[in-house]
Every structure is written in C-alpha cells, then in structure tokens.
Amino acid sequence: MKIRRDVFQAIADPTRRAILLLIAAQAMTPNAIAEEFHTSRQAVSKHIQVLTECELVKQEQKGREIYYHIHEKKMDEIDKWMAQFKNRLETQFNQLDNVLLTLKKQKK
Amino acid sequence: MKSLDFIVDKTAKTVFVEREFTAELPLVWDAFTKQEILDQWWAPKPFTSKTKIMDFKVGGRRFYAMVSPEGQEHWSIQKYTSISPKTNFKMTSAFADKDENPQLPGSDWDLTFTEQNGTTKVGILIKNESLARMEKMFEMGFREGITVTLNSLEELLTA
Numbered sequence: 110m111k112i113r114r115d116v117f118q119a120i121a122d123p124t125r126r127a128i129l130l131l132i133a134a135q136a137m138t139p140n141a142i143a144e145e146f147h148t149s150r151q152a153v154s155k156h157i158q159v160l161t162e163c164e165l166v167k168q169e170q171k172g173r174e175i176y177y178h179i180h181e182k183k184m185d186e187i188d189k190w191m192a193q194f195k196n197r198l199e200t201q202f203n204q205l206d207n208v209l210l211t212l213k214k215q216k217k
Numbered sequence: 218m219k220s221l222d223f224i225v226d227k228t229a230k231t232v233f234v235e236r237e238f239t240a241e242l243p244l245v246w247d248a249f250t251k252q253e254i255l256d257q258w259w260a261p262k263p264f265t266s267k268t269k270i271m272d273f274k275v276g277g278r279r280f281y282a283m284v285s286p287e288g289q290e291h292w293s294i295q296k297y298t299s300i301s302p303k304t305n306f307k308m309t310s311a312f313a314d315k316d317e318n319p320q321l322p323g324s325d326w327d328l329t330f331t332e333q334n335g336t337t338k339v340g341i342l343i344k345n346e347s348l349a350r351m352e353k354m355f356e357m358g359f360r361e362g363i364t365v366t367l368n369s370l371e372e373l374l375t376a
Contacts, residue, residue, distance in 0.1 A: 195223045204258035209240040
C-alpha cells in the first residue's frame with residue numbers, strides 16, 4: 110500500500126526543514142547535504158526521498174551527479190493554504206463583529 | 218475591523234489565533250456557545266451555518282452544516298470536552314456525513330475568553346493530528362480570494 114505523502118508531514122520534521130533551507134540557498138548533491146548533518150547518509154537519503162515524494166524537492170542530473178533543488182511551486186501551496194484558513198477565520202470574525210453590534214443595539 | 222493574530226507552529230501542528238471584539242464578555246461567550254447566534258456568523262459568506270443539534274455541556278455536541286449557495290451541505294461535529302463558564306471551553310471538531318458519522322481524527326480547539334474595559338479577547342489554540350486534515354477545507358469551496366506569494370522561505374519553515 111502506498112502511503113499518501115503530504116507536505117505538512119514532510120515539513121513537520123526538523124531535519125527535513127533544515128534540508129529544505131540548505132537547498133533553498135543552492136542546489137546540492139546528496140553527499141553534500143549529508144555532510145551537513147550528524148546522522149547517517151541513509152537517514153539523510155530517506156529524508157530526501159520523503160521530500161521528493163512530496164514534490165517539495167526536484168532532482169536534476171548533471172554529469173554523474175544528482176543535484177537537489179527546491180520546488181517553489183509546492184512550497185507556495187503550503188503558504189496559500191494557511192492564508193486561506195486565516196482568511197476564512199477573518200471573514201467569520203468580521204461577521205461576528207456585525208452580529209455583536211446588532212445584539213448590543215437590541216439590548217439597549 | 219480588528220486585526221487577527223495568527224501563529225502557525227508546524228512542528229507542534231498547532232495554530233494559535235487571537236482576536237479582540239468590542240463587546241462585553243458574556244455576549245461574546247454567548248456568540249460562541251448559543252446556536253441562534255453561532256448560525257449568524259460561523260459560516261463565511263456566501264456559506265450559511267445550519268445547526269441541527271446543539272447541546273452545550275461537557276459531553277454534549279453541536280452537529281451542524283455549512284451550506285453552500287447551491288444548497289450543498291458539509292456536515293461537522295463539535296464535541297464539548299471541557300467547559301469553564303465564561304472563561305474557557307474545549308472541543309474536538311471533525312468533519313462528518315449527514316448521519317453524524319465523523320471522519321476521525323479531527324482537530325482539538327481550546328478557546329479562552331478574557332475581558333478588559335469592555336473589550337473581549339478570544340484566544341483559540343487549534344491542534345491537529347495532521348495539519349493536512351485542515352486541507353479538507355479546500356474541498357469545501359473556500360478557495361476564494363487571497364493569493365499569497367512565498368516571500369520568505371525561512372519564515373515559513375521555521376514558523
């Protein structure tokens with residue numbers, strides 16, 4: 110069974126966030142990424158795999174090396190979604206402002 | 218129009234929201250706990266809120282629908298798990314079908330009310346099993362409006 114990966118799970122992990130930050134600055138090879146961490150290469154490679162499955166990173170072959178890039182479009186989705194939730198709450202609460210105003214008038 | 222504080226902690230999978238209202242505490246409390254007032258503001262327009270069951274007590278529930286302009290109903294259940302009158306209440310919220318079968322897990326909401334000089338502050342801590350659960354709202358037609366550009370990756374990732 111294939112587990113559906115979601116971007117929120119992907120960024121819930123601190124190592125994966127660190128990887129994203131690293132490659133946001135510049136595209137990197139898996140070895141170069143692994144050198145930045147104190148964990149095993151397998152562990153780092155597993156994290157990269159999760160990020161790839163979530164389409165947060167893209168890979169590009171350059172000669173014999175693979176380079177990992179950040180997938181900006183996908184990162185946008187997270188931001189956009191959060192903004193929508195915020196937007197929805199703002200709408201609800203602005204409506205509540207009006208309701209409270211009406212109720213206060215009725216009391217007087 | 219008052220501003221909304223909105224703090225996302227992706228690691229803890231929480232969203233903390235804070236908002237002030239120009240009204241005394243008992244009224245704001247009623248607005249969050251009484252069916253007839255809730256239904257006036259809970260659904261973001263053009264949706265409307267329709268509460269079928271409301272039993273505001275510990276162990277009680279609110280079973281309601283967000284109704285789209287086309288008449289489509291999106292049901293949810295909120296179960297009240299703790300109530301300290303006019304101070305705080307906690308609930309779990311989950312999407313459901315029309316027969317009250319919840320889609321678990323939902324999210325946990327912790328609402329705190331405080332008043333100062335006729336202004337009531339409401340703080341809401343929302344905790345999700347998975348933030349992706351909230352993605353559900355995409356399906357509910359809240360796609361309207363806002364387009365936000367990704368301006369700071371650092372800010373987003375370390376939030």
